[in-house]
Structure formats: structure tokens, C-alpha cells
Amino acid sequence: MRYLTSGESHGPQLTAIIEGLPAGLPLVDSDINMELSRRQKGHGRGRRMQIEKDTVQITGGVRHGYTLGSPVALVVENNDWKHWTKIMGQNSIAPDEEEEMKRKISRPRPGHADLNGAIKYGHRDMRNVLERSSARETTARVAAGAVAKKLLSELGINIGSHVVEIGGVRSSVKEYESLDELKEITESSPVRCLDPEAEKKMMEAIDLAKEQGDSIGGIVEIIVEGMPPGVGSYVHYDRKLDAKLASGIMSINAFKGVEIGIGFEVASKPGSEVHDEITWSKETGYYRKTNRLGGLEGGMTTGMPIIVRGVMKPIPTLYKPLKSIDIETKEPFTASIERSDSCAVPAAAVVAENVVAWELAAAIVEQFYSDRFTTLKEVIDQQRAYARDF
Ligand SMILES: Cc1cc2nc3c(=O)[nH]c(=O)nc-3n(C[C@H](O)[C@H](O)[C@H](O)COP(=O)(O)O)c2cc1C
Numbered sequence: 001m002r003y004l005t006s007g008e009s010h011g012p013q014l015t016a017i018i019e020g021l022p023a024g025l026p027l028v029d030s031d032i033n034m035e036l037s038r039r040q041k042g043h044g045r046g047r048r049m050q051i052e053k054d055t056v057q058i059t060g061g062v063r064h065g066y067t068l069g070s071p072v073a074l075v076v077e078n079n080d081w082k083h084w085t086k087i088m089g090q091n092s093i094a095p096d097e098e099e100e101m102k103r104k105i106s107r108p109r110p111g112h113a114d115l116n117g118a119i120k121y122g123h124r125d126m127r128n129v130l131e132r133s134s135a136r137e138t139t140a141r142v143a144a145g146a147v148a149k150k151l152l153s154e155l156g157i158n159i160g161s162h163v164v165e166i167g168g169v170r171s172s173v174k175e176y177e178s179l180d181e182l183k184e185i186t187e188s189s190p191v192r193c194l195d196p197e198a199e200k201k202m203m204e205a206i207d208l209a210k211e212q213g214d215s216i217g218g219i220v221e222i223i224v225e226g227m228p229p230g231v232g233s234y235v236h237y238d239r240k241l242d243a244k245l246a247s248g249i250m251s252i253n254a255f256k257g258v259e260i261g262i263g264f265e266v267a268s269k270p271g272s273e274v275h276d277e278i279t280w281s282k283e284t285g286y287y288r289k290t291n292r293l294g295g296l297e298g299g300m301t302t303g304m305p306i307i308v309r310g311v312m313k314p315i316p317t318l319y320k321p322l323k324s325i326d327i328e329t330k331e332p333f334t335a336s337i338e339r340s341d342s343c344a345v346p347a348a349a350v351v352a353e354n355v356v357a358w359e360l361a362a363a364i365v366e367q368f369y370s371d372r373f374t375t376l377k378e379v380i381d382q383q384r385a386y387a388r389d390f
Pocket residue numbers: 046111112113133134135138252253254255313315316317318339340341342344347348351
């Protein structure tokens with residue numbers, strides 16, 4: 001299963017095309033719209049989110065609420081496009097030279113793809129880079145991830161996320177009753193945090209950063225329950241599920257690191273406090289009383305919850321801008337900013353959740369492939385029973 005996305009941040013629309021989904025998966029636009037709307041929320045987002053009301057059009061691969069087995073095409077229109085038609089027009093005749101010079105972006109923003117992308121593709125107008133490198137593209141990734149999430153949920157696999165840290169303020173709540181409880185709390189938190197004390201401090205930290213013209217990053221955690229054991233493989237580097245999850249998280253704009261289970265804590269702990277002892281009961285089969293390795297051993301699922309964390313750097317566009325060099329004049333400048341998020345960690349948690357959903361669904365479809373969703377479901381149930389009785 002794979003997908004491609006297309007579209008610029010201020011272009012007419014974003015498109016995702018998914019190939020390799022089995023036929024017969026129930027899928028309606030509200031499954032996707034729910035995720036798109038979650039991605040738009042969060043304290044610290046800029047004015048763009050007031051302009052956009054992301055909703056999907058399913059333009060291929062689905063009839064009467066079920067996938068057909070053909071490519072699924074998803075379209076999300078950019079409301080902001082109407083303000084950018086002149087600047088972004090795909091077919092418009094080139095504007096006169098003077099106008100063109102005014103519009104050209106020749107000032108690369110530190111921390112963005114601008115300068116490297118311009119050098120790579122030979123663009124002297126860096127709008128040609130920033131339009132596609134913008135995290136607006138995560139809308140299309142969430143749309144594709146929402147389809148994966150639907151597939152997982154039909155297979156009894158449940159996925160949630162929460163914000164662990166923003167700008168150095170850490171959530172202290174580690175325990176929650178169930179994923180449903182986690183979802184209930186995070187959906188009503190402006191920063192998707194489980195800890196009400198930390199939530200307040202996180203919001204203050206975001207407001208302070210904004211006031212000071214700065215930005216802050218943070219850490220998000222994704223939890224997945226219900227994965228059958230043995231998904232992924234140890235036999236080759238590119239079949240290891242932990243590697244695929246790490247690659248997925250690192251591919252999200254501004255993500256700079258990934259942890260699985262207790263993550264980097266393993267460095268300071270002895271093996272006896274890292275590895276999860278294996279135990280067995282007739283009802284559940286094999287299980288671990290602890291889950292420090294986050295549901296993955298040897299590149300495969302253990303059947304325990306999968307726990308993945310990702311760290312997001314502070315947003316690079318600052319109202320108190322950093323120094324850079326104009327590529328035309330080679331003179332230093334400090335940029336003027338129109339609008340930007342000051343913190344997008346809560347939104348990024350939703351992106352990460354959907355990216356993880358995609359990687360897990362793709363691994364399941366690859367390993368247990370069937371053209372028919374009903375058969376895939378039977379095979380997954382068989383895998384669970386087989387692992388239990390093994
Ligand atoms: C949901 C989300 C929203 C973002 N919003 C902004 C923003 O408003 N301004 C900005 O400068 N960067 C924003 N970013 C981060 C940039 O897109 C990112 O840092 C940039 O594309 C460079 O990529 P890199 O940080 O992965 O190297 C956002 C990232 C995410 C995930």
C-alpha cells in the first residue's frame with residue numbers, strides 16, 4: 001500500500017492518492033473530516049487556521065461507502081487560494097518583470113527548506129520551494145492516514161496521542177484508564193495534554209513565546225492498542241516496523257527525533273530494568289507485565305501497546321526574525337513576517353498519530369494481503385488466535 005500527495009500551500013488544493021487498499025473497507029468522508037478538523041486545532045496556531053475549514057472530497061475509489069480496490073483519491077481545497085490566485089496561478093502568463101521582481105522571494109528563512117531547496121532545484125524565487133515544503137502538506141498526509149486509521153479500527157486496532165511536553169513544561173500524568181479516556185481528555189484540551197496543571201503552564205509558555213516573537217517545540221506520544229503479535233520482520237533492514245515508524249515520524253515537518261517505549265532512557269538503565277519479561281496465561285497467551293520496549297522487539301510487534309514519541313523543534317518563522325542573507329544582493333537582512341504559528345505541537349500530535357496509523361496499516365496489508373477487506377479481517381483474527389495458542 002502506498003500513497004502520494006500533491007499540492008502547494010497556497011495553491012488550489014491538496015491531493016492524496018492511495019493505492020493498494022483492499023476492496024470492501026467501509027469509508028465515508030466523515031471518517032476523514034474528523035481527523036482533518038482535529039489537525040486544525042490547538043493553542044498557538046496562526047491566522048491561517050481561521051481561513052481554512054479542511055474538508056475532504058473523495059473523488060475516486062469509493063462507492064456507496066465502501067472502497068472498490070481501485071486507487072482512492074482524496075482532495076482538500078485551500079480556502080486561502082482565492083487570495084493567492086495571481087501569485088500562484090499555474091497557467092497564467094508571466095507577470096511583467098517589475099511585478100515579478102517584487103513578488104520573488106530571495107530571502108531564505110533559517111530553519112526552512114528555502115535555501116537548500118533553491119540551490120537543489122535552481123529556483124531563484126524561493127516561493128517555488130516554500131509552497132511545497134510547508135507543513136500545509138500534512139493535511140493530505142492526515143487525509144491518507146485517516147483512511148489507514150479506519151482500516152485499523154475495523155480490525156480492532158485503536159490509536160491515540162497526547163502532548164507530553166511543550167517549551168520545557170512536561171506533563172506528569174503517565175497513567176490513564178484506557179485509550180478512550182485518553183481521547184476524551186485530550187480532545188477537550190487546547191494543547192492535547194492529559195495533565196491539567198501542565199496544560200495551563202503549556203498555554204502560558206506558548207503565549208509568552210508569542211509575545212516575545214519567539215516559538216516553542218515539544219514532544220508528542222502515540223499509543224496503539226490491539227496490534228496482533230508478529231507484524232513487521234527482523235529479516236531485513238527495510239522490513240523492520242520500528243524503522244518504518246521512525247522514518248514516518250521523522251518525515252513530518254519539524255520533527256527531529258523519535259523514541260520507542262522508554263526511548264533514550266535505556267541508555268542509563270541496566271538491562272534488567274529495560275527488557276520486558278515474558279509470561280503466559282491460557283486466556284491471553286504470551287504477554288509482558290511491563291512494556292518498556294513499547295510493543296516492539298526485533299522489528300516486530302509483541303502484541304503489547306505500541307508507544308512512539310516524536311520531538312518537534314520550535315517553529316522556524318519567528319516574529320523576532322533570525323538573520324539571513326538575500327541571495328540576490330548577498331546582503332544580510334532580518335525578515336518581516338506576515339503570519340505564522342507560534343506552536344504547532346498539538347496539531348503535530350494529530351499528524352503523528354495519522355502517520356503512525358499509515359505505517360501500521362501498510363505493514364498489515366503488506367503482510368496479510370487480501371484484495372478483499374473481509375478476508376483481511378478474518379486473517380488478522382486468525383493471527384491473533386494463532387499467536388495466543390502458539
Ligand atoms: C502542523 C505543523 C504546522 C507548522 N506551522 C509552521 C508555521 O506556521 N511556520 C513555520 O515557520 N513552520 C511551521 N511548521 C514547521 C515547518 O514546516 C518546518 O520546520 C519546515 O518545513 C522545515 O522542515 P524541517 O524542520 O523538517 O527541517 C509547521 C510544522 C507542522 C508539523
